[in-house]
Amino acid sequence: MFKRAVSVCSELKATRSFHKALQLNQEFENPISRTLRILTDDIRNKKKEILRDEYTPSLSRGFPRQADVVIIGGGAIGSSIAYWLKEKTSLEGISVVVLEKDPTYKSCSTALSVGGLRQQFSLPENIQMSLYGAEFLRTLKKRFGPTADVNFHPHGYLLLASQNGASQLVDNSKIQKELGAVNILLSKENLKERFPYLDVSDVELGCLGLEKEGWFDPWSLLSLLKKGATQLGAQYIHGEAVDFTFHEQTDIIVEGVETGNYQATNELVVKLPNEDECRTLEFSICIIAAGCESREIAQQAKIGVGEGMLSVPLPIERRKRYVYSFNCQQNAPSINTPMVIDYSGMYFRRDGLGGSFIAGMSPELDDEPPTNNLDVDFSYFDDKIWPVLSKRVPAFEAIKVTNGWSGFYEYNTYDMNGIIGPHPYYSSIYIASGFSGHGIQQAPAVGRAIAELILDGRFMTIDLTRLGFDRLIVDQPALESEII
Numbered sequence: 001m002f003k004r005a006v007s008v009c010s011e012l013k014a015t016r017s018f019h020k021a022l023q024l025n026q027e028f029e030n031p032i033s034r035t036l037r038i039l040t041d042d043i044r045n046k047k048k049e050i051l052r053d054e055y056t057p058s059l060s061r062g063f064p065r066q067a068d069v070v071i072i073g074g075g076a077i078g079s080s081i082a083y084w085l086k087e088k089t090s091l092e093g094i095s096v097v098v099l100e101k102d103p104t105y106k107s108c109s110t111a112l113s114v115g116g117l118r119q120q121f122s123l124p125e126n127i128q129m130s131l132y133g134a135e136f137l138r139t140l141k142k143r144f145g146p147t148a149d150v151n152f153h154p155h156g157y158l159l160l161a162s163q164n165g166a167s168q169l170v171d172n173s174k175i176q177k178e179l180g181a182v183n184i185l186l187s188k189e190n191l192k193e194r195f196p197y198l199d200v201s202d203v204e205l206g207c208l209g210l211e212k213e214g215w216f217d218p219w220s221l222l223s224l225l226k227k228g229a230t231q232l233g234a235q236y237i238h239g240e241a242v243d244f245t246f247h248e249q250t251d252i253i254v255e256g257v258e259t260g261n262y263q264a265t266n267e268l269v270v271k272l273p274n275e276d277e278c279r280t281l282e283f284s285i286c287i288i289a290a291g292c293e294s295r296e297i298a299q300q301a302k303i304g305v306g307e308g309m310l311s312v313p314l315p316i317e318r319r320k321r322y323v324y325s326f327n328c329q330q331n332a333p334s335i336n337t338p339m340v341i342d343y344s345g346m347y348f349r350r351d352g353l354g355g356s357f358i359a360g361m362s363p364e365l366d367d368e369p370p371t372n373n374l375d376v377d378f379s380y381f382d383d384k385i386w387p388v389l390s391k392r393v394p395a396f397e398a399i400k401v402t403n404g405w406s407g408f409y410e411y412n413t414y415d416m417n418g419i420i421g422p423h424p425y426y427s428s429i430y431i432a433s434g435f436s437g438h439g440i441q442q443a444p445a446v447g448r449a450i451a452e453l454i455l456d457g458r459f460m461t462i463d464l465t466r467l468g469f470d471r472l473i474v475d476q477p478a479l480e481s482e483i484i
């Protein structure tokens with residue numbers, strides 16, 4: 001691509017000197033020369049436009065005809081990938097286009113997230129990604145300048161286990177510590193002492209994160225990643241990916257596909273706002289990072305609707321999750337209250353000062369709320385959350401819900417973990433989605449991992465091989481015991 005720019009530049013120089021010669025003779029210009037001059041001007045302007053479109057790092061650039069990497073979805077995951085691809089290659093490197101259908105981000109998961117960061121997982125990959133998430137937040141100012149801030153509250157997570165879950169908590173804590181997390185196990189007595197506002201009569205064990213855990217503002221992280229990516233030359237386009245185009249590639253042999261029948265894709269069909277006709281965008285690599293809409297986009301690439309390897313769908317569904325705000329004025333848990341995760345799945349944490357808190361809980365599988373809107377069902381709080389919440393914290397018995405919101409998890413129904421890496425059928429399509437409630441904290445690590453795969457050809461820092469699409473084909477789920 002860079003070579004092409006150089007050759008276009010030298011052509012431009014040639015047309016410029018031709019044009020200059022014509023200008024000197026303008027007084028005696030004959031009609032043929034005049035036509036030639038106008039044509040040359042047009043060609044020169046068009047070439048300038050092409051160069052500007054492809055190489056000027058600005059949002060106001062026109063629609064590009066091609067890009068080395070196209071990312072579908074400009075949420076935290078897509079923007080982190082864009083940031084890392086450009087960070088690792090700088091301005092002279094590959095061209096990166098991020099396609100985002102809603103630049104207001106009003107209903108994307110990132111903007112509606114609770115922003116929790118914990119290492120209290122069971123799967124080593126999740127622990128490592130979240131450790132890196134904490135490291136990334138710690139070094140934000142180095143990357144994005146002295147004003148960079150995501151308002152991180154380092155109050156830790158407190159996971160509570162009943163008798164049934166206690167041994168899992170012990171096992172998890174061990175592996176977390178081996179990988180560099182810092183936490184302590186707390187007996188019922190220890191819990192009572194440290195957190196007198198908790199009723200732990202039915203709790204067997206707790207695990208408290210002492211470092212690198214807490215919560216932050218997801219919107220600020222998205223803004224920084226997006227700004228960082230743009231400044232390094234990534235181009236954000238307001239448009240919707242609506243289809244892929246395919247072509248036969250006879251020289252590729254893929255298991256389960258008759259020789260000569262392989263269908264490759266290197267072109268995306270894009271619908272721009274206020275345009276009736278769709279545009280096409282050529283790519284070397286296209287990354288599906290479209291949150292809870294990733295499955296539909298994968299289907300456009302025949303993933304889940306084809307034969308052989310393409311018969312396996314991307315198992316990502318939209319799942320609605322409610323978050324409720326409430327206020328507690330009397331005997332409110334102290335200012336350094338951690339994010340408390342009850343063994344029932346209910347969680348609560350402080351939300352600023354003045355006795356403000358938020359709480360939520362994932363519904364039972366057979367009780368999932370409708371996903372065609374983002375309405376909040378306040379009776380869910382009264383019926384399901386409040387009984388657990390007020391039992392766990394007696395001071396919450398008298399609280400009133402003040403507000404609430406809902407957002408969609410990009411829920412991986414197969415094993416509730418991110419699907420990260422290339423699709424085994426296509427060398428040109430990568431997936432980074434399905435994080436099922438723990439994607440915001442993993443965004444920095446996922447962006448870096450995808451950039452490594454593309455630029456270095458393998459994972460260089462955290463080995464995420466087990467989280468690839470292949471696990472769906474060979475049926476080896478990457479199970480995580482601590483899904484919230």
Ligand SMILES: Cc1cc2nc3c(=O)[nH]c(=O)nc-3n(C[C@H](O)[C@H](O)[C@H](O)COP(=O)(O)OP(=O)(O)OC[C@H]3O[C@@H](n4cnc5c(N)ncnc54)[C@H](O)[C@@H]3O)c2cc1C
Nearest residue numbers: 073075076077101109110113116241291407438439440441
């Ligand atoms: C209520 C709630 C609480 C959460 N709490 C936590 C938490 O405490 N900790 C944590 O780590 N994670 C949490 N998460 C999960 C986390 O927010 C997500 O995993 C993460 O934000 C996913 O980011 P994303 O970029 O993949 O998806 P999104 O943020 O949804 O971004 C995807 C983008 O793709 C765009 N898009 C979709 N289709 C197209 C298309 N065809 N063309 C162009 N663009 C398209 C969308 O407009 C969207 O902006 C929570 C999520 C919710 C909803």
